[in-house]
Amino acid sequence: MRKEKDFIGEVEISDNVYYGIHTFRALNNFPNTGEKFNESFLWAFFMIKKAAVIVNYELGYLNDKIYESIIKACDEWEILKNDIVVDPLSGGAGTSINMNVNEVIANRATELLGGEKSEYIVNPLDHVNMHQSTNDVFPTAGKIAIIKELRELVENIIILQDNIQIKEKEFIKIRKIGRTQLMDAVPILLGQEFGAWADALSRDRWRLYKVEERIRSVNIGGTAIGTGIAAPKNYILKITNKIREVTKIGIAKAENLIDATQNLDVFSEVSGLLKSLAVNLIKISNDIRLLGSSSINEVILPKIQAGSSIMPGKINPVIPEYAIQLSMSVIAFDNLITNAASLGNLELNHLTPMIIHYTLKSIEFLKKSTYALKKYINLIQPNEERCTKNLMQSFTLITPLIELFGYEEVSDFLKKNNYNIEKAVEELSKKYNVNYNELINKLKSNKTAGLGYNLKK
Template sequence: MRVEKDFIGEVEIPDDVYYGIHTYRALNNFPNTGEKLNNSFIWAFFMIKKAAAILNFELGYLNENEKNAIVQACDEWESLKNHIVVDPLSGGAGTSINMNINEVIANRATEILGGKKSEYIIDPLDQVNMHQSTNDVFPTAGKVAIIKELRELVENVIKLQDSIQVKEKEYIKIRKIGRTQLMDAVPILLGQEFGAWADTLSRDRWRLYKVEERIRSVNIGGTAIGTGIAAPKEYILKIVNKVREITKIGIAKAENLIDATQNLDVFSEVSGLLKSLAVNLVKISNDIRVLGSNAVNEIKLPKIQAGSSIMPGKVNPVIPEYVIQLSTSVISFDNLITYASSMGNLELNHLTPMIIHYTLKSIDFLKKATYSLKNYIELIQPNEEKCHENLVKSFTLVTPLIEIFGYNEVSESLKENNFDIEKTVKDLSKKRNFDFKEIMNKINSNRSAGLGYRLK
């Protein structure tokens, strides 16, 4: 064990950990919830510390050995990330997480310079955290991480959309009955149903791609409340460029650093668009469950695992159900993020850790959902026989006849003939002296539906 002290007192810390006294106290104050910091967030935080060290060296505030040690420690973030142990939902607007990272970098940098943990040849506050505050580093790291994760999510959405469009083209000649309120409606093509899913995803893809522009604006350099206190002007002007150079993420300095520090509405905006994707994934997944159910059976669901511990041979739509669970979680997270974003007071939002954590968790859930759904949809096969059977049995095929006979007359004839299509058509033809075959041709010509439909 090694001993560290602060103004509160001394504590013993295990020799093998890289964190220090601030982290130790946080671990005692904030029992672990089981939540884990997002990897991209940890990476972004380390890269901001690296950028700050390089800029502080260039401005003459660190010597070369100090800078090199901090930079090397930051580049080792992946091997050090297991020492970032403070709970994501800790209090203090993220201060404990910032100090956890500062201490880990400082102790590793101290080792690089030949010292031992807790000797702090590199100080976690005076050097690693130089010209920074939790209040500008934390939200900036969050935005950098969200942009990185959003790009990966958009790629997943593109791949899912592409897979659905392949099915759309394959199934474009398969006629079936369309349904509204789960009841037979009018004819549609199976490919058209898949095409509608693809188009809704194309909107999500575009929205999420464009929202990156809204989250690029960061408050790094604003320090505690956006006024830049305790940081030199040169640092404030240059730190955004240095972070952009290190992370390769196209961030920009906020026009008003005070606004960007206290107002987190952009996270609510991003979360709202993530919710929109989640809503569409739930709809698509539920459609797949219905179309593949025993009652409808118009698509053949993949047999990827046994569906029951008691019923032999049963197969369930487990992937759509998995996607629904992840997506409805995201919908719930959006409510949490929206409420938390509104809860800032004066110059800071104390719930920043929760807002960023659940935004990143939403993205992660959606990445997993879109990946799984893509692989599942690729294995779906049509049940053409059942599509045809359900189509020809549906009395709603007479819908095109309302153009000739009117809604009320067709309805009455259906009722009189016990909803038998052929008898209804014969009855209407006889009453109006129309040719039976001509009327049937009109019905058949409408079975393909899709007027105005554009095959991609």
């Protein structure tokens, strides 16, 4: 065990860990919720620390040894991330999380210089956190992570959309009955149903691509409340460019650092667009479930796992149900993020960790949903025989005849013939002296236009 002390007192910390006293106190104060940090967020946090030490070194605030040891420690982030143990939903607007990173980097850098943990040849505050505050580092790391994750999500949407459009082309000649309010309506092509899903995803793809323009504006350099207190002007001017260079993410310094520190509405905007994608994924997934259900059975769902522990041979639409569950969670997260973004007070939003955590979790859930769906949709096959049967058994197939005979007339003949299409058309043909075979064939092909009749009363 090793000892560390702060102005509150002294504690003993295991020799096996890289974190220090602030992290130790946070672990005691904040019971673990089971939530895990997004990997891109941790990467972004370490890269901001790396960029900051580069700028501070270039400005003459750090010597060669301190600089080189911190750089090496930051580059070991994939190993050191295991020591970032403070709960993502800890209190304090993220201070404990920032200090967890600072202490881990400082202790590892101290080791690299031949020192022992807690000796702090490299100091977590004076060196690693130099010219920074939790209040500018934390939201900047969150925005960088969100941009990185959004790009991956958009790629998933593109592939899902492409896969649906492939099915649209495969199914474009298959006629079936369309439905409104779960009741038979008018004919539609199976491919057209898939095409509508693809267009909905196209909107989501574009919206999420464009929102990056707003999320890339960061408040780094603003320190505590956006005024840049305790940071030199040269650092403030250079830090954003250096982070952009290190992360290869196109961030930009906010025009108003105070605004960017206290107002987190952009996260609410991103979350709202993620919710829109979730809404469409739920709609698509439920449509797949309905079309593949035993009663409709117009598509053949892939057999990817047994569906029951008691009913032999049963297959369930497990992937659409998986996507629905994750997407419903995203909708719930959006409500949480919206409320949290509105509850910031004066110069800071104390709920920043929760806002960023659940925005990233929403993206993660949607990435998983789109990934699962894109593979599943590839395996869907049409049931052409059932599509035709359902179509021909639906009395709504007669709907196009209202152009020839009028709504009331068609309704009366349907009712008189017990909703039998062929008998109703036969009676109408006799009454209006129309060729029955020509009319019924046109009706079955959904092509009543061009018959040359004008038979409305």
